Amino acid sequence: MxxxxxxxxxxxxxxxxxxxxxxxxxxxxxxxxxxxxxxxxxxxxxxxxxxxxxxxxxxxxxxxxxxxxxxxxxxxxxxxxxxxxxxxxxxxxxxxxxxxxxxxxxxxxxxxxxxxxxxxxGCRNNLTVSSNRTSPSALTLRCRRCPLLAGPASFRWVLNSQPLGNQRWATKREQGATVRLDPSRRAASGRWECRLLGAGPGGFEICLEPPLRAVGAGPGSELGIWVVAPAAALGLIGAGLGAWCLWRRRRGR
Known part of the structure; x- marks a missing residue:
C-alpha cells in the first residue's frame, strides 16, 4: 500500500x-x-x-x-x-x-x-489594462493611458480581432475605459485588446481563458486539468490510506 x-x-x-x-x-x-x-x-x-x-x-x-x-x-x-x-x-x-x-x-x-x-x-503602445473579479459572474477590465495623462480619452475594445460592439454580457462605461463582463460566458474568452481612439492601430492585450465551469470545457482548459485531476488523485490517495488504516486496525485485533 x-x-x-x-x-x-x-x-x-x-x-x-x-x-x-x-x-x-x-x-x-x-x-x-x-x-x-x-x-x-x-x-x-x-x-x-x-x-x-x-x-x-x-x-x-x-x-x-x-x-x-x-x-x-x-x-x-x-x-x-x-x-x-x-x-x-x-x-x-x-x-x-x-x-x-x-x-x-x-x-x-x-x-x-x-x-x-x-x-x-506593463505598458505597451502607451496603454495598460487591469482586471478585477468581484464575483463568479462579474469581471471588470479597465484600460488607461500610461503614463497617466490628464484630459478626456475614449477607448475601443476588440475581442478576437473583432470589434466588441454592444453585448448584453459586456457593458462599457467611462468612454469605453471599463468593460464589465460575465466571465462564465464562453464568448468572453480569448484575446481582448484595448485601443485608444484617435491614436495608431496598436493597443494593449489581455487574455481570458474559458472558465472551469463553462459548458464544453475539456482537456484544453488548463484550469480543468490542474484543479480536477489533482483533486481526483488526492481522493484516491485518501481512499487508499483509509483502507490501509482499516486493514492495520483489524490486523491488530
Whole structure:
C-alpha cells in the first residue's frame, strides 16, 4: 500500500519527483526576452506551447524558428530575430500576453531545458489594462493611458480581432475605459485588446481563458486539468490510506 501512495504522489509532484520544471521568466508587456539555446550542431528548431491557446489563436505546439531559417509564424512576425552573438538563441521583442508559454530548443541530440514565459502587466503602445473579479459572474477590465495623462480619452475594445460592439454580457462605461463582463460566458474568452481612439492601430492585450465551469470545457482548459485531476488523485490517495488504516486496525485485533 505504501508503494502505491508514493506512485500517486510522484504523479502529482511538480518538483524533483517528476524532474526539474521549466525555468520561469516573467516579463511585462512591451518588454523583450532572450531565449538561449545551448544545443550544438548546424540544425535545430524552436517549439512554442502557448499558455493561453485560445488567445494565441489555438496554434497547438508551434514551430517558431529553425536553422537553417524557415518561414516566420504570423504570431511573432517582425518581433522575433536570431541573436547575433549567441548561435541558436532568439530575441523576442515587444511582448504581449499571448506570447506566454513554454519555449523549447530542439537540437540534434534532443530538446534543451525549456523556458516558461509569463507576460504580465506593463505598458505597451502607451496603454495598460487591469482586471478585477468581484464575483463568479462579474469581471471588470479597465484600460488607461500610461503614463497617466490628464484630459478626456475614449477607448475601443476588440475581442478576437473583432470589434466588441454592444453585448448584453459586456457593458462599457467611462468612454469605453471599463468593460464589465460575465466571465462564465464562453464568448468572453480569448484575446481582448484595448485601443485608444484617435491614436495608431496598436493597443494593449489581455487574455481570458474559458472558465472551469463553462459548458464544453475539456482537456484544453488548463484550469480543468490542474484543479480536477489533482483533486481526483488526492481522493484516491485518501481512499487508499483509509483502507490501509482499516486493514492495520483489524490486523491488530
Amino acid at each position: 505504501g508503494s502505491a501512495v508514493w506512485v500517486l504522489l510522484a504523479l502529482l509532484a511538480p518538483g524533483p519527483l517528476r524532474g526539474s520544471p521549466p525555468r520561469l521568466e516573467v516579463r511585462g508587456a512591451g518588454d523583450q526576452i532572450l531565449l538561449p539555446c545551448g544545443a550544438p550542431g548546424p540544425r535545430l528548431h524552436w517549439v512554442w506551447a502557448p499558455r493561453y491557446p485560445k488567445c494565441a489563436g489555438d496554434p497547438g505546439n508551434l514551430e517558431i524558428a529553425r536553422l537553417p531559417p524557415g518561414p516566420e509564424p504570423p504570431q511573432f512576425r517582425g518581433r522575433l530575430d536570431p541573436h547575433p552573438s549567441a548561435p541558436g538563441a532568439l530575441l523576442l521583442r515587444d511582448l504581449v500576453m499571448s506570447d506566454s508559454g513554454t519555449f523549447t530548443c530542439h537540437g540534434e541530440s534532443g530538446p534543451e531545458p525549456p523556458v516558461r514565459l509569463e507576460v504580465t502587466g
